[in-house]
Amino acid sequence: MSRKHPVVAVTGSSGAGTTTVKRAFENLFRREKRKNSNGNPPDVERRSIDRADQPGIRAAIIEGDSLHSLDRMAFRAASAEAAKAGNNTFSHFGPEANHFDKIEETFKSYGETGMCKRRYYVHSAEEAELHNKHFGLTDLKPGVFTPWEDIEPNSDLLFYEGLHGLASDNKHDAAKYVDLGIGVVPVVNLEWIQKIHRDGAERGYSAEATVDTIMRRMPDYIKYITPQFSRTHINFQRVATVDTSNPFIARDIPTPDESFVVIRFRDPKGVDFPYMLSMIPSSFMSRANTLVVPGGKMSYALEIILAPIVHEMIENKK
Numbered sequence: 001m002s003r004k005h006p007v008v009a010v011t012g013s014s015g016a017g018t019t020t021v022k023r024a025f026e027n028l029f030r031r032e033k034r035k036n037s038n039g040n041p042p043d044v045e046r047r048s049i050d051r052a053d054q055p056g057i058r059a060a061i062i063e064g065d066s067l068h069s070l071d072r073m074a075f076r077a078a079s080a081e082a083a084k085a086g087n088n089t090f091s092h093f094g095p096e097a098n099h100f101d102k103i104e105e106t107f108k109s110y111g112e113t114g115m116c117k118r119r120y121y122v123h124s125a126e127e128a129e130l131h132n133k134h135f136g137l138t139d140l141k142p143g144v145f146t147p148w149e150d151i152e153p154n155s156d157l158l159f160y161e162g163l164h165g166l167a168s169d170n171k172h173d174a175a176k177y178v179d180l181g182i183g184v185v186p187v188v189n190l191e192w193i194q195k196i197h198r199d200g201a202e203r204g205y206s207a208e209a210t211v212d213t214i215m216r217r218m219p220d221y222i223k224y225i226t227p228q229f230s231r232t233h234i235n236f237q238r239v240a241t242v243d244t245s246n247p248f249i250a251r252d253i254p255t256p257d258e259s260f261v262v263i264r265f266r267d268p269k270g271v272d273f274p275y276m277l278s279m280i281p282s283s284f285m286s287r288a289n290t291l292v293v294p295g296g297k298m299s300y301a302l303e304i305i306l307a308p309i310v311h312e313m314i315e316n317k318k
Contacts, residue, residue, distance in 0.1 A: 002111035003316045006157045007177055009107075009165030011064075011232070012184030013225050014092075016191055021184050021236065022161045024302035028310050029057040057314060060155040062106060064162010065121035067099045068092060072143030091213075093163065093220035100172040103164055107177035110151075110158040120146045156314060166228040175231040180309060183232035190240050190254065192247040211248055234305065237262045238295060259295035262286070263305065272308075279304050 008025070012018040070078055075097060082090035090096065109116040122128050122142050132140045135147055151158075166175035166183075175181065186194065192214060199205040199213075229235055238261050240254040265271050268289040276291055277283050280301050283293040293301045 002177075002179065005111050005114040006179040006313045006317070007107045007111055007160070008059075008157055008180045008182070008313075009160040009174075009178045010182045010184065011160075011163065011165035011228050013163065013191060013221065014195055016184045016186055017194065017238065018161050018184045020299065021182055021302060022159075024299055024306060025059075025159060025310075027303060028307055029059050032057045032307075032310060032314060057156045057310070058152070058154065059157055059159040060110070060116075060118070060151040062116075062118055062158060062160040062162075063120060064160065064164060065123070066119050066145065067103050067106070067162070067164070068097055068121065069099045070097050071121075071145055089216055089219045091217040091220045093217050093224055095169055095224070098164060098167070100164065100167050100169055100174065103160075103167055103174040104172045104177065107158070107160075107174055111177050111179075114155065115153065116151055116158070117148045118151050119148045122146065156317070163225065164228070166231040167224060168227070168231070169224070175228070178231075179313065181228075181232040181234075182306075183229040183235040183237075185229050185235055186238040187240070187244075189244040189247040190238060190259075193244060193250045193253055196247070196250075197253050207248065233266050235262075235264045236298070236302070237264070238298070256295035256298060261293050261295055261298045261301065263291040263293065263301065265289045265291075276301075276304060 010018050010021045010025070012021075068075070075092070078097070079090050082088075092098070106116045106118075120127075120131060122131055122140055122144050124142055128140045128142055131146045132138055135149075137147075140146060164174065166178055166181050168175055185191075195214065196207050196210045199210045200207065205213075238259050240259045242254050242258045244250060244254065266289070271289075273285060273291065277285070280291075280293050280297055283291060283297070283301070286292050291301075
């Protein structure tokens with residue numbers, strides 16, 4: 001862990017809703033005031049030294065997909081080979097399809113030096129066009145990785161969002177280099193409903209194909225995804241208040257207003273619960289370390305909770 005070069009990791013399964021948390025952080029990064037190590041505003045093109053603090057935190061972004069070890073075609077081939085050998089549980093959730101070593105190396109390098117390597121996974125034709133232009137290439141296409149490159153210098157923190165931000169196995173432990181770990185963990189039936197609907201709407205997958213994927217991933221989900229949520233500092237778990245007992249026939253996703261968000265703090269010491277309760281309408285505490293808020297207030301609650309933590313991180317850099 002590093003006070004000078006903090007690492008923030010948001011982790012959650014496919015379809016869990018990590019994008020909502022990412023957007024909350026992006027809002028905080030835009031609003032937060034940034035100073036240099038001397039307490040003065042940063043010298044932007046040597047014109048800002050006498051001006052007010054520059055708004056915004058410069059976050060170096062790492063996408064979890066970029067640290068898979070197999071591109072789209074290689075994964076399909078490896079999955080087919082595994083099936084031939086009788087292994088029907090080969091998945092993107094396990095170490096065979098991921099660079100746990102590079103996740104650990106990335107966090108460690110950034111914490112020590114403020115620099116690390118980064119690449120991207122190309123999801124679409126639009127992204128392929130952008131990355132080809134950036135790297136001066138013509139052959140990048142959906143389903144492949146870009147070349148590695150150095151992140152931008154002088155960033156304020158590293159921000160990871162993906163499946164394995166706090167991954168650990170017998171050889172590697174990324175969690176020990178994370179300064180703030182956030183888990184996004186809907187109750188499992190709700191998570192499945194969200195994934196089935198998302199895969200159908202965004203990727204054109206049938207419900208049967210998505211259920212097959214869920215079943216294939218289950219052993220790795222239990223072994224490598226679930227344990228991460230015991231290493232996080234804060235977990236956000238959405239719980240539906242409507243019947244989700246059979247997620248495979250649900251016609252729609254429960255709305256935010258049809259749910260609560262259970263927020264668990266690993267260490268409640270120093271957490272200003274009275275302030276949060278006063279700021280978030282209809283919130284309440286269910287345990288000494290657990291705050292419950294209406295689902296429609298999740299984005300607001302995220303910013304109320306995370307803003308002072310992010311501010312303290314930036315202040316500690318001094």
